[in-house]
Amino acid sequence: MTLEHQLIKKTFYETFVGANEKDPVRVLGEAFLAGHKEGTDDISAIRFAQGEVYFHNKDYEAAIFKWENIHNDLEPWAKKNIADCYYELGQLSTAEEIYKSIDTESSVLRSEVALQLFSLYVDQGSLEKADQVIKKAVSLNPDYPNVTDIARAFFEKHKDWKSAIELAVNEAIRTESYHWFDILKTYAERGLTNIFEPHYFSKCLVVLYGVDQTRFEQMVQVLWKGYKNEDSYFSWLREFNHLFLNLDANRGQSWKELSALYQETYFELIDGTYLMKELAEIIPNLLTNWLKIADYSHALFASAAVLAWSEKFPSSIRPEVVNDAENLIFHSRNETDGLEYSLALFDSIVKWAEEQHVDPGHRFRWIIRELVDFQTHHLLVAGTSGNGKSAFINSVLGENILTAPTSSVIVFKGDEETEIRKISDEELTTFSSFHEFQEAVDRRLNKGSDNAIIEFSLPSPILQENRLALIDTPGFSGRNGMEGEALKYLHFADSLLFVLDANDPFTEKEEEILMQIRKYAPNLPIHFLLNKIDEIYDEQEAARMIDDTRSRVWAYFPQAKVFAYSSHVRSRKQQSDLAEFLKNVSRQIAEDDRIEKLLIFIRKLIMHLLDKRAEMENSLAESIKWNEEMVAKLSGAIHQLTDLKKEKARIITRTFHKVLEEIRSDLSENIPKILRDCSDMIQEDSDFRKIHLELNDEMNRRVHAYINDKVLPEFYRSLQEWIVTANDELDHCQSFLDEMSDGFNAMYGEERLKLKCDFKVLDDWCRDADRMTSGVQLEKVNIFLRRTPYQILLKSAGMLFGAFQQNNEMLYNKYKQLVENQDYLDVTESIMNKLLLQFELFEKSLERDISIFFRNPFDVLNQMVEETKKEIREKEEELEKMRANPQNYRDPLTLFEVKLRQYEWITISARGVLRV
Template identity: 85%
Template structure:
């Protein structure tokens, strides 16, 4: 045992022991006594050893005494041992101070003191101090036995993963030990490393690559997967792939798992979830590294991915890598399920489009479903106008279905039941009648039908027996060239049958069309039907024309078949020959060809969605402009309605006031007259002591009778005339508003506005007119009992002189004169006010009533303005977002296109022919 180990274990005393000795106390005591006598022994060394013995026997005070008196080279160790004693005695603060004060040259002693201090802090629960001490000792002396394991255990126990990972990284780099790399890999597999910036692991990866490539792959996989769902994922991809570029990894080494992870990652990145600005810097290095290490099972995808990306972004990948990919792709084993990949891509594009609230179209879904049907051969029937194409199809179907030139694409397929459907981008709808079908195929009723296909299912033995579907298209003419809508479905067909006219077969115009078809669909097999052969007058001549046509055709299309046919003949031989001819098409359909067609229509779908985006943007801009115009028109209508309300309120109120003024005028004229005529009750024999009372009663009675018998009927009549006038005015308003509603609804294209006024107002007016004129009880008016000077004089004279008959003549004359000459203006005004007060109150309510009449139109128009403004605001935000961030829509489609091109390259590789 070395001296340092003895000091650590407090076994220095063993150096004084002879073999067989078992009592160190006696041995050391004798040694101390002997040394003290002769002065030759190192008493400090003996005291140090005695302290160890006392410590082991838990006599800590004696041990402390001995070690305090140690003054030789062992003094630093004695000091540490004293701290150990205080630690055992539970005097932790004293022990801590002593441990911290130790300053020795021995790294072992320093390490032991710090480890003891570490244990002390743990016992005290001072974990932060313990953390500092263990990190210090690891930094000071990492090779000290077990110190890194102690540190790791401490960090793991307290889940201080940051410190644990830092320790593992530092020790892995320092020692290049598999042990520490395995620990680091475990941490990464548990997802504990993702809180670190990816560059933190670069140096350890470089070291591990040089030490053990298998473990390097394990560590890369672990780190890669730990960062996958973290915010620093792209930083990892950027950092690692930049680092990996500088390493000499190659396909000769075994990188199966990393190669698979590259493939998985690449497909995730181009799945439409990320923007090009995030991928542009990362993808080229990923592809470069991937193809550098791709194993046999992944090299096809790696090379196809490189070629697809480089085509879309030509300068992003080095020419050397592209050349490597071109060489690899045609020498790679192709065991991919191209159909599954293609359909998955189609589904992912459709789901993405739906998430963007863009309808991918029923037409594309239908086409893909049809292409997956490997049991049916689709035969495209084409030809120039007038060659009898429709007649041929009718004869095959055995029904006169096509009655004239068509302007539509029609798919005829055999089925047990007859059914006709129209498949367009917007809808998949049933065609209810044959007449409707005729209308559809004979004209293009609107632009939305341009891309539509008509699917005509019917019981047809020849189609069902041969598993053939016929695709009919509009005939070619001077204006209907290869760019026509019909020929967009060339890629939907498995082969093409071009109908020729036996009277003038294979013309230059037909050759030109066929060359364009060949350019558009180079892999489409083309065959020919020589129609109208019955119109050739001589059988020998007919046979000659057939042979000459076949010879001319095969100069351009060596594999083409030419079949002579007459739509007018129904011979069994011709039908048998036709059946035999069609049987040639009913062969096993090449799956690769169908996959190629599916990919072509996926490309069309991507183009369609890009166009949809432009259409949507333009549609939003047009909608905003249209809604702004509508908002202005609605506001204008509100202003018109406001002016109309004011005008009608003025007219109706003025008319009512005029009728009221006429009544007032009548009252002011007739009431004084009635009152004056009341003088006829005064006679010379009247009792002039009470005549004023009689006059007052009679005047009130006559006024009341006048009001009820003449005035109120006149008022009622006037009010009825006024209501008729008001009704005419309000009906005029309603007619005007109906015109406004009709105009707006025409612009909206639907019944959105109904500006109905509240005609209950007129009912209320009629009811009020009846109520106000059905009889008025006017309180008795003080007409002749007022205290005017003259009336008081008359009443006084009547009471004074009325008892003397000789005075009656004088009183009669005076009363008569007074009654007949009084103006009664104030009485008339009083009666008029009492009578007309309710009519005046009614007049004041007219403006409110007219406002109620127009309340609903105002509410409807204001609501429409509010809804229109809201729609404008929403669409402006949508348009602003589209224009501000066009990449959020275009970038995913670009990536779908890259993935599509990858699958196209794989399809090309299967054929072994390079296509540009």
């Protein structure tokens, strides 16, 4: 046993007494006494040994006493032992102080002191100090027995995963031990390693690669999956792929799990979620690494992915990697379900488009659905204009359906019931009648094409028996050549039947068109129908012409079938040849061909969505401009309406005021006259003591009678005439607003504006006119009882002299003179004010009433202005967003295109022909 081990275990005393000594205290006491007497140098060693014996017997005070007097090389160990005693005695502060005071060059002693301090701090609950001291112990001597295990247990117990992972990484790198790599892997599986940036594990992975590649692959997997849903995922991909790029991994080793992980990651990255700027520096290294380790089950995808990416982004992948991919793709086992992948790609594009609020269109959905129907053969019937293509189709269908040159693509399908549908990008429309169908396809009525397909399902035995769909397109002409609808749907067809005119078959123009077709769709089988054979009367000439046409056709299309046909004269042989042709051709549906067609239309869909983006931007810009013009027009309409309201208020108020002034003039003229005429009631025999009272009553009565019997009826008639005039003016306003509504609605293309005025105002005016002129009860006016000096004098005279008959003549003359000569202006004004007060108030309310009349049109126009301005703001924000971040739309489509090209490469490899 080494000295250090004895010192650790406190068994140094066995050096003096032996391991089997029964009474080491006695033996050491005797040795100490002998040494003391002899004065030997070993007495300190004996004293140290005595301290150990006392310690083991829990006589800590005696042990401390012995160790305090050690002054040789054992002094540091003695101090450590003294601290141990205080630790055992529970005097932790004293023990800590002594432990920390020990100064020694012995790494073993330093480790032992550190471990003791660690235990002490744990007992004290000073976890921070315990953490510091155990980390120091590990860094001081990681090979010291159990120190790393103790540290790991402490970190795990207190869930200090950062420290635990650091310990595992450092020890794995230092020791290259499977044990520590496996511990680190366990942490990664629990998702604990994500707290570190990915580069932290690079050195550890490099070391593990050199130690055990199987464990390396497993470690990479768990780290990869751990970072997958974290913000640092792309950092991991960059870091690891840069690291792996410099390792000597290759396909000769087994990397099945990592290869699968590369494939899964690659497809996730290009699913349209990320932008190109995020992927540009990641994908090339990822693909390079994938290709160099791809096992046989992933080699096809890896090589196709490299080729697709390098085509879209030249120079992003090293040429030697691209060459490796080109060699590998044609030597890889192709067990890919191309149909499943193609449909999944189509669905993902459609889903993405819908999330972008862009409708991919019914037409593409319909085309894809038809292409996955492997039971139905699509036969495209084509030919130049005038060759009798429509007549042939009619004869096959047994109905005269095509009666004029068509502007649309029509797909005839066999079904139990007749149904005609129009499939466009925007909508699905079912025609309710055959006439409606004819109008929709007549080229003379439809000059432009809207990309629509007409699906014509009908009970047709020949189509149903052969599981056949006939595709009719507008005929080729010298004007449009190959630019018509036929070109767009060549890839929809499984085969093509080209109709020739027997009178002039296989012309130079037809040969040119057919060469373009073969160039555009090189794998499309092409057959020929020699139509109008009945127009050649000489049978020998007909036979010669058929043979000559076959020879010319076979020079270009050696696999083509050529047969003669007449749409007007049917023969048994002709029907037999046609039946045999349709039967044979309908069997020719190759799944690889259909998959290739699916990919072609998926590419068309991507281009369609790119065009849609440009259309959306242009549409938004045009909509903003149009709405701005509409705001200007609506604002102009509001100004017009304001002017109209002011004008009508002025006219209606002025005409009412004129009526009022006429009544006022009449009252001003007639009331004084009526009052003066009241003098006729004054007689010489009148009782002049109360004549003034009688005069006052009579005057009020006559004025009231005049007002109620003459003025108000006349006023009523005048108001009715005024209301008729006002009604005409307001009717004119409504007519003007109706025209304005029609104009705006014509611009909107829908009934959005209804500028209806409130004619209830007229009803209110009628009621008010009737109410105000139905009779009034004016308060009695003090006409003749006023306290004017003359009236007071005269009334006093009447009271004084009225009792004497001889004075009546004098009073009569005076009263007569007074009544007849008064001007009554103030009385008249008072009566008029009381009578006309309500009419004046009515006049003042006219402007408010006219505002009420126009209130709804103003509200509607102002609301339209606000709604339009809001729409402008929203569309400006949308357009700005689209223009500011075009990559948000274009990048996903670019990635879909890369994925599509990858599938195209896989399809090419299946054919075994290099075709870019």
